[in-house]
Amino acid sequence: MLVRLAHVCIETTDLEASERFYTHLGARRRFEFRNLQEMLIGMYMDLGQDTYIELVLVGEPRIEGAINHFALQVEDVDAAREHLLAAGIEVTEKELGVDKTWMITCRDPTGVYIELHQYTEHSLQHRGGTCHIDYHP
Numbered sequence: 455m456l457v458r459l460a461h462v463c464i465e466t467t468d469l470e471a472s473e474r475f476y477t478h479l480g481a482r483r484r485f486e487f488r489n490l491q492e493m494l495i496g497m498y499m500d501l502g503q504d505t506y507i508e509l510v511l512v513g514e515p516r517i518e519g520a521i522n523h524f525a526l527q528v529e530d531v532d533a534a535r536e537h538l539l540a541a542g543i544e545v546t547e548k549e550l551g552v553d554k555t556w557m558i559t560c561r562d563p564t565g566v567y568i569e570l571h572q573y574t575e576h577s578l579q580h581r582g583g584t585c586h587i588d589y590h591p
Contacts, residue, residue: 461506471563523567531572553578
């Protein structure tokens with residue numbers, strides 16, 4: 455029934471900074487939203503393969519329903535890290551997650567936590583199985 459993630463909607467008080475950030479990740483503006491006064495109030499950023507990030511301009515972001523994080527798959531996590539660092543974006547060191555996937559993390563201009571994943575031949579996302587972690591809700 456499900457095909458893929460369609461989009462994640464992120465509220466932002468700085469549409470230009472958010473678009474610039476996601477452009478550094480390789481996304482491109484697919485289409486935009488304008489109000490009746492022709493003010494740019496949002497856009498869909500195309501991540502490829504019919505997956506998008508919807509950016510919506512707000513006066514104040516809501517706390518309720520905040521996104522904890524989302525992950526984007528990249529072809530080369532090292533290249534992605536170098537590219538983001540060159541753009542002045544803070545990025546963590548590369549690490550192999552407990553799911554056997556290489557990852558780096560960063561935050562967008564609104565504070566949303568983003569994981570960038572590079573799958574390996576042993577990644578549980580491709581192989582399935584159980585990932586044991588020390589976590590207690």
